[in-house]
Amino acid sequence: MSTSESDYLQHYNIHNYDTPLCTVDMCIFSVLNDSVNVLLVKRSEHPERGKWALPGGFVHPEKDQTLDDTAYRKLFEKTGVASPYLEQVGTFGNNSRDPRGWSLTIAYFALINSSDITLSANESSERAQWVPIHELNDYCPMAFDHLTLFTHCYERLKNKVQYTSLPINLLQEEFTLSELQQLFEILLNKHLDRKAFRRRFLDADIIEETGNMRASHTRPAKLYRAKQLGAEHYFLRSIEGPRS
C-alpha cells in the first residue's frame, strides 16, 4: 500500500479521469464614439456556429505555461495588443453551458484604447467586431452563456469605476483631465462635477503632467499620464455623483 510519490506519479494518467473542458473567454472593453464597446466574434465553427461570442478558446497545456498566458495569447490573436490591463473576473462551470459536456471557462476582462488595435480575422477566420454594449441585446442570441459572462465583466467594470482609477487604462498614454472625466461619465452614465473630479485625481497623486498640451479650437488643456502604468488606485470614498 505504501508507494513513494515518484511511483505514484509514474502510474498517474490524467486521461483515466473524467474532467471538465477548460476555456478562457475575454471581455475586451474599449470606448468608441462616446460609448462602451465590447469585442465580439462570429463563431465560424461548431458548436453554436454563426452566433456571436466573446473571443476565447481552450487552455492549451503545450502553448501556455499559465492561465494568464492563455488569456494574453487569445487577446493578442484577436487584437494584436500585447500588454493591456487584464483582470480575472470569475470562473463559470457547469454541465449545461456547453453541449460538448461539463465545461468550465475563466472569464477575463481587458481594457484597451481602441486606437491601439487592428482587428484581425486571421485566426480561424473569425470576424471580430466592436459592439456598443447598449446594442448587445440586438445581437442575441449569443453563444453559450456568453451574455452572462459579459454581464459579470461589465458589472465588475462599473463597480471599479466607482472607487478606483482603473478606467485610465482605456485612454491613451497622454490624456487631459476633461477626457478622463468624460470617460467616467460615459461609464457611470451620469454627469460629474468638474472641480470634485479634478481634486479627486490630483490629490491622489497618481497622475503627473507630461508638460505637453492638447491643442483644440478653444483653450488648450494640460496633458497628464499615469505615474505607474497599469496601476490601479483605490480611493477611500466612492464617486457618488449629483445629489438628487
Add this chain to the structure above:
Amino acid sequence: MSTSESDYLQHYNIHNYDTPLCTVDMCIFSVLNDSVNVLLVKRSEHPERGKWALPGGFVHPEKDQTLDDTAYRKLFEKTGVASPYLEQVGTFGNNSRDPRGWSLTIAYFALINSSDITLSANESSERAQWVPIHELNDYCPMAFDHLTLFTHCYERLKNKVQYTSLPINLLQEEFTLSELQQLFEILLNKHLDRKAFRRRFLDADIIEETGNMRASHTRPAKLYRAKQLGAEHYFLRSIEGPRS
C-alpha cells in the same frame, strides 16, 4: 466540410484533447479565541502526502452540476455546514503547481461561525484542524501553492472588511454591536472608535434589534441580527481607523 452541429457533437470526444486537471480549494475562515483561523487538512494521499493543505478536491462531473456545487460539497464534507457565506476568489492554473501535470484550481473562501461546526475526519480520513493565521508559517511547507491561495483569499477578506459588512457572516445569528466591533478590530488589527462604528452600521440600515439582550456581569447589550441573511452591504467610505 459542412457538418451539422449534432454530427459534430456525436464525434466529439473530450479525451482526444490535452486538458488541465481541475480542482476546487476552500479557504474556510472562522474566528476563535480572538484570532482569525483557517481550516487545514493534513494530506493522507500522494502527492504531497503529509503536508498541510486547504481542503479541496477534484471537480466531479458526475456528482456536481455546477462549480459552486463542488465547493459546497467539499465544504459540507469537511465541516458539516450546509450554507455558509461562500465567495469565489480566483482561479490559479499553470504547469508547475501540481506534479501530476498542468493543473488549475478554483479558490473559494467561506466564512463560518466556529460554533456551528463539527470537524469531521471521515472523508479519506484526513484530519481537519483550525490553524490561527499568524501560525501559518509554522505549518510550512504547505502542499502545492496553497500558501499562495490562502494569501489571495485572506487579502480579499481583509479588503472587504474595509468597505463591506461581510464579517457579520462570521458571527452567530444574534450579536451585539460590541461583538461586531471586536470582530472588525481583530480582522483589521487595529482599534476602532465605538461611536463611529455604531453609526456606520446603524445608519446603513442593515441590522435590526432582535428585542433580546446579551446578559453579562455589567450592563446588558442589545442583540441585533442582519436584516438579510448572507447579504453584504457596500459602504460608500472605507474604514480608516485612528488618525495616527
Add this chain to the structure above:
DNA sequence: ATAATAGTGTCTTTAAGACATTATGCG
C-alpha cells in the same frame, strides 16, 4: 469681442474620527 472649454475659489454637505459624558447592570 465672443464662444467654448480649461481651470480655480469657496461654501455646503456627509460621514468619519476624537473623546467626554451619561446609562445600566452586578457585586
Add this chain to the structure above:
DNA sequence: CGCATAATGTCTTAAAGACACTATTAT
C-alpha cells in the same frame, strides 16, 4: 457605592458636491 461595559452627545476633520468665477485659445 463603585466598577465595567453599553450607549450617546457633540466637536473636529476629510473629502465630496454645488456652483460661481477667472483664464486662455481660435475665430
